Amino acid sequence: MDLSFTQEELAFQKEVRDWIAENYSEDMQRQNSLSKTNYLDKEGMIKWQRQLDDRGWFVVNWPDEYGGPGLTAAQRYILNMEMSAAGTPTTSPMGKSMVAPVIMAFGNDAQKAEHLPKIKRSEIWWCQGYSEPGSGSDLASLQMSAVRDGDEYVLNGSKIWTTHAQWADWIFCLVRTSKEGKPQEGISFLIFPMDLPGISVSPLPTLDGPMENQQEINQVYFEDVRVKISDALIGEENKGWTYAKYLLQIERGNAYAPGLKSMLAKTKKLASVEQSNGAPLIQAPDFQRKIANMEMKIEALNATELRIFSALSAGQGVGPESSMLKCAGSEVQQLITELSLEAVGGYAAPFVEDMFAVARAGANSDLPTPEYAATVSPRYFNYRKASIYAGSNEIQRNIMSKMVLGL
Numbered sequence: 001m002d003l004s005f006t007q008e009e010l011a012f013q014k015e016v017r018d019w020i021a022e023n024y025s026e027d028m029q030r031q032n033s034l035s036k037t038n039y040l041d042k043e044g045m046i047k048w049q050r051q052l053d054d055r056g057w058f059v060v061n062w063p064d065e066y067g068g069p070g071l072t073a074a075q076r077y078i079l080n081m082e083m084s085a086a087g088t089p090t091t092s093p094m095g096k097s098m099v100a101p102v103i104m105a106f107g108n109d110a111q112k113a114e115h116l117p118k119i120k121r122s123e124i125w126w127c128q129g130y131s132e133p134g135s136g137s138d139l140a141s142l143q144m145s146a147v148r149d150g151d152e153y154v155l156n157g158s159k160i161w162t163t164h165a166q167w168a169d170w171i172f173c174l175v176r177t178s179k180e181g182k183p184q185e186g187i188s189f190l191i192f193p194m195d196l197p198g199i200s201v202s203p204l205p206t207l208d209g210p211m212e213n214q215q216e217i218n219q220v221y222f223e224d225v226r227v228k229i230s231d232a233l234i235g236e237e238n239k240g241w242t243y244a245k246y247l248l249q250i251e252r253g254n255a256y257a258p259g260l261k262s263m264l265a266k267t268k269k270l271a272s273v274e275q276s277n278g279a280p281l282i283q284a285p286d287f288q289r290k291i292a293n294m295e296m297k298i299e300a301l302n303a304t305e306l307r308i309f310s311a312l313s314a315g316q317g318v319g320p321e322s323s324m325l326k327c328a329g330s331e332v333q334q335l336i337t338e339l340s341l342e343a344v345g346g347y348a349a350p351f352v353e354d355m356f357a358v359a360r361a362g363a364n365s366d367l368p369t370p371e372y373a374a375t376v377s378p379r380y381f382n383y384r385k386a387s388i389y390a391g392s393n394e395i396q397r398n399i400m401s402k403m404v405l406g407l
């Protein structure tokens with residue numbers, strides 16, 4: 001296993017750093033500092049994604065034939081590391097990393113020609129319609145139905161927890177096309193526009209509180225929605241489960257350590273401003289111990305990720321290690337948000353919308369909390385999601401127990 005970068009890779013690292021310094025504008029940085037998630041608003045995200053695409057760094061994992069930049073595994077790792085270290089906005093994975101690989105692998109030529117270029121240029125916003133009110137971890141039990149009527153499917157049912165459905169132009173959806181045999185054998189994978197008659201989106205409020213332009217999850221209802229089968233169906237009818245599993249493997253294959261380092265750096269900044277017994281909190285031995293504990297966890301994760309990246313460079317695939325990374329990475333994310341909460345103490349208490357309302361009104365009075373502390377508490381609550389989405393951590397542990405321990 002060789003973990004050191006070559007001269008060319010170090011030169012690439014510098015190129016990325018220079019590009020970020022030039023392109024990650026102050027406006028975007030400010031918007032991102034007020035985000036509870038690292039997502040910008042829709043307009044900001046599309047702008048950022050197009051800037052990345054102009055440089056060839058948006059669809060980094062795509063094959064050359066669809067416009068991928070042909071980066072090596074090491075360059076992709078460096079790009080991810082530098083973007084995270086600079087705290088650049090998260091890009092939406094729904095189009096480029098989730099539905100696009102499925103269209104590439106299982107879609108027909110017309111679907112590829114229609115959708116891939118638009119995904120690359122962020123012209124279409126996608127959302128993922130997998131989970132249903134009664135089907136999350138046990139996804140194969142999903143009930144949303146697609147019934148054939150001539151050359152159309154008629155769709156009825158509901159999807160839930162649908163991230164950014166309110167912004168979405170299109171949805172990729174798992175639907176039930178047969179009740180025969182095993183539940184997995186009656187599922188199909190459909191793609192269709194969100195503005196069809198019979199589709200409605202209802203926002204789901206979350207614990208982290210309402211923040212302007214930061215609505216995240218929704219429930220989507222489908223009532224007698226008609227889609228043309230030849231346009232909407234990916235691959236074969238009743239083979240959707242195979243395509244969905246393919247996609248979930250991709251969803252779980254992310255590197256966490258670079259983002260965690262950037263999160264912890266922000267926590268340290270908070271602790272340098274906050275005081276404890278007349279000195280910056282960052283100097284308090286107990287707090288230092290907690291920071292050191294986080295750093296050790298991140299370094300351990302980093303070593304594992306580098307090991308996986310080294311295996312990928314050598315042409316090997318990622319196996320159940322992706323479940324291990326998902327569990328460890330999301331748990332450390334949550335621990336860091338807890339530490340930030342501890343760092344700002346009482347400043348985390350004012351309800352964040354009040355704080356922004358005061359700022360918006362341009363009032364002369366002091367803000368109820370310093371601006372740097374305003375998103376600490378929403379982020380803490382928001383990150384509770386990390387151990388649930390993309391397959392809950394309990395489900396990941398089940399996978400590890402079967403595939404690694406052979407239980």
Ligand SMILES: Cc1cc2nc3c(=O)[nH]c(=O)nc-3n(C[C@H](O)[C@H](O)[C@H](O)COP(=O)(O)OP(=O)(O)OC[C@H]3O[C@@H](n4cnc5c(N)ncnc54)[C@H](O)[C@@H]3O)c2cc1C
Pocket residue numbers: 127128129130131134135136137138160161162163164217385388389390391392393394395398
């Ligand atoms: C912020 C957020 C965004 C999301 N975005 C999307 C999206 O865009 N599109 C989409 O389709 N879905 C999305 N999801 C849904 C997500 O995939 C599901 O929440 C997740 O799969 C868990 O399903 P569930 O919520 O139905 O919980 P359940 O499956 O009901 O699980 C409840 C609890 O029981 C545990 N549990 C369940 N089964 C087992 C088992 N066999 N062994 C041990 N423990 C078990 C779970 O770990 C969990 O703690 C999102 C979720 C969140 C929180």
